[in-house]
Structure formats: C-alpha cells, structure tokens
Amino acid sequence: MPVHDTTAYIPVENVSWDFSDQVVLVTGAAHGQGASHAQRFAEYGANLVVSDIAGEMEHVTYDLGSVSELEETAEACRSFGGECLSAVCDVRRDDQVKSLVDRAIERFGRIDVLISNAGIATPSSIKDMPLSQWTETMETNLKGSFLFCRHVVPHMIEAGTGRIVLTGSTQTVGSINDLAHYTAAKHGVQGLARALALELEGHDITVNVVCPTAVDTHINAVFSDEAWSAEAGRLVGAWNFFQEEMIHEREITEAMMWLASREVSPMSGSTLMVDAGCMAK
Ligand SMILES: NC(=O)c1ccc[n+]([C@@H]2O[C@H](COP(=O)([O-])OP(=O)(O)OC[C@H]3O[C@@H](n4cnc5c(N)ncnc54)[C@H](O)[C@@H]3O)[C@@H](O)[C@H]2O)c1
Numbered sequence: 001m002p003v004h005d006t007t008a009y010i011p012v013e014n015v016s017w018d019f020s021d022q023v024v025l026v027t028g029a030a031h032g033q034g035a036s037h038a039q040r041f042a043e044y045g046a047n048l049v050v051s052d053i054a055g056e057m058e059h060v061t062y063d064l065g066s067v068s069e070l071e072e073t074a075e076a077c078r079s080f081g082g083e084c085l086s087a088v089c090d091v092r093r094d095d096q097v098k099s100l101v102d103r104a105i106e107r108f109g110r111i112d113v114l115i116s117n118a119g120i121a122t123p124s125s126i127k128d129m130p131l132s133q134w135t136e137t138m139e140t141n142l143k144g145s146f147l148f149c150r151h152v153v154p155h156m157i158e159a160g161t162g163r164i165v166l167t168g169s170t171q172t173v174g175s176i177n178d179l180a181h182y183t184a185a186k187h188g189v190q191g192l193a194r195a196l197a198l199e200l201e202g203h204d205i206t207v208n209v210v211c212p213t214a215v216d217t218h219i220n221a222v223f224s225d226e227a228w229s230a231e232a233g234r235l236v237g238a239w240n241f242f243q244e245e246m247i248h249e250r251e252i253t254e255a256m257m258w259l260a261s262r263e264v265s266p267m268s269g270s271t272l273m274v275d276a277g278c279m280a281k
Helices: 032-043 067-078 094-108 131-159 180-199 218-223 226-235 249-260
Strands: 023-026 047-052 084-088 113-116 162-167 205-212 271-274
Touching: 023 032, 023 094, 032 047, 032 067, 032 113, 032 249, 047 067, 047 094, 067 084, 084 094, 094 131, 113 131, 113 249, 131 162, 131 180, 131 205, 162 180, 162 249, 180 205, 205 249, 249 271
Parallel strands: 023 047, 023 113, 047 084, 113 162, 162 205, 205 271
Antiparallel strands: none
C-alpha cells in the first residue's frame, strides 16, 4: 500500500493561514500549480493578481494555459470574496511585466507577496538544442523571475515588508537527461534568490525558493516517453520515496504559503525541497 496516495489527496488538516487583505501576485496561474496557489491564497483572505502567457511558445509541445483557464482561476479566486485582477502577461517581456505590476499597484496600492511560478520544460540534448530553445527556457524560467522581482521589489521596499517565493525544481540542485537549459535556469533561480535576499537585508522582505519534485500538471506531458522516464528515474534514484511518481500541486501550494507568511521572517535566501525525498537518494 502506498505511503502517500496522491490519487486521493486529502488536504492537510489543522493548517490555516491568514492572508486577509494582503495582495498576492501569481505568475503562470491559468492552470497547474499556479492556479492552485492563487485559489488557496484567495481562500485565506488575499486579493489576487493572476497572470499567464495564455498562448503558445515556439518549443513547447504540450498545452500552455489559455485565456479561459486564466479567467476560471480568477473567478475561483473571487468566489472566496476577495478581488482578483487577471491579465495576460509573458514573463519574458519587461514591458508586459512592468505594465502588470503598475496595474496591480494602481488597483490595490501594494503587492505583499510575489509567487513567481510560470515555467516550461522542453527536453532536448545539448547537441540537438537550437539556440532559440535554450533562450526560450532561460527567459521563461529565470529571466521571468528577475523581471518580476525587479518591478515588484521597489514597491515592497516602500511598504517596508514583502515576501517573494520563486519556483525551483529538483533540477535546482541536480539534473536529469535532456534538461540542460531547464537545469541551468533552475540553478539560476536559487542564485537569484540568494543574491536578492542579501540585497534586501534589513527590509523585512524575504526571498526563498520552493523546489518541487514531479507534480501532476500539464508540464509533465513532455515526460510521457517511457525510455526517457526510466533513464531520468535512474539518474535521480528512482524518483520519490512514495509509490506514485508525482505529488499533488496542493503540496507545493502549502510550502509556498508557509514561506509567504508574515510569521516566517528568519528564513531568506533559502531553498525548500518539497521532493518526497527524491534528492536525498
Ligand atoms: N510539474 C512538475 O513536475 C514540476 C516539477 C518541478 C518544478 N516545476 C515548476 O513549477 C512551475 C509550475 O509548473 P506546472 O507544474 O504548474 O506546469 P504547467 O505547465 O501546468 O503550468 C505552467 C503555467 O505557466 C504558464 N507559462 C509558461 N510560460 C510562460 C510565460 N513565458 N509567461 C507567462 N506564463 C507562462 C503556462 O501557460 C502555464 O499556465 C514551473 O516553474 C515548473 O518549472 C514543475
């Protein structure tokens, strides 16, 4: 019997959060983990800013979020009673990121929490990887976090407080086959968090990284190839401690919410592995 049955996920009991009247911005919120993060913050009182590229990308072969899914996330957030601003925004585009942050500040006056979640995975060996594929991943998975930090941090400094949580991966500390660009970007996310944490010392603004193991979302459609999966599993030590290959997005959401809490101030520049023991092997 599995230790942890992810097919019948039961929300952790006796855990509650208070994000009343806080403003939380989540990128990549149309579906997957981002939609889960946004809805859970809304459930605990936050007003939300949700964004997504809601379109296609050159090297991505699986479904990215759509406009209708982004609206579904926004509606679900509003159903908890708070406000939600939704907007299409490509995290690679400085002008779009600045415009979204400006609109959020105009609407709510501040951004208390930044959850940088948008990301892609497009496996390829280095020898077969076109430069455009490298750039697409680096710009989405690393530059996107930099751009949001760059535009949100001045407002957090002005407010005297803030929480930033970036999304890493088990590839923040290790690697698997055909993911050099993804690995480089996710290692970079950790470096970005450490550097920014130092830069923000004394401001009550923390910057941390949550590193999920495989989560059951759209991105994993690219990893359905059995040979690839077997080799990747061998490299990371046969995946997780649990029987299932993937965990539920809510497991990641809870970690995000903990690091986003005002109460968690001694932790900054840290990397929290939510990896079911995967990288301990
Ligand atoms: N699912 C996993 O197994 C797993 C494991 C480790 C880390 N992660 C990371 O978790 C994060 C969330 O991924 P997910 O599992 O929810 O995948 P997902 O593909 O289900 O969702 C990703 C979302 O990001 C959006 N997005 C992609 N590129 C974008 C861009 N340039 N601008 C704006 N939005 C963009 C997509 O449209 C989509 O809605 C990513 O950073 C990913 O690298 C995922």
